[in-house]
Amino acid sequence: xxxxxxxxxxxxxxxxxxxxxxxxxxxxxxxxxxxxxxxxxxxxxxxxxxxxxxxxxxxxxxxxxxxxxxxxxxxxxx
Numbered sequence: 001x002x003x004x005x006x007x008x009x010x011x012x013x014x015x016x017x018x019x020x021x022x023x024x025x026x027x028x029x030x031x032x033x034x035x036x037x038x039x040x041x042x043x044x045x046x047x048x049x050x051x052x053x054x055x056x057x058x059x060x061x062x063x064x065x066x067x068x069x070x071x072x073x074x075x076x077x078x
Contacts, residue, residue, distance in 0.1 A: 059065045 060069070
């Protein structure tokens with residue numbers, strides 16, 4: 001029983017260590033993304049958003065696409 005408790009504690013410590021490492025990596029990735037996005041000029045971001053919105057609007061006018069989107073929304077409701 002003592003051996004099992006020791007193994008559980010060791011696994012718990014390992015999991016905590018892995019969790020901290022993953023959180024550190026995620027934090028680094030977030031910071032990298034922020035730095036990359038800050039380098040993109042605002043007019044370019046607005047242009048990309050405008051074009052994306054236009055494309056989504058065009059896709060929604062097709063019957064098959066709008067049916068798929070409605071089906072996905074209905075599926076998420078369950």
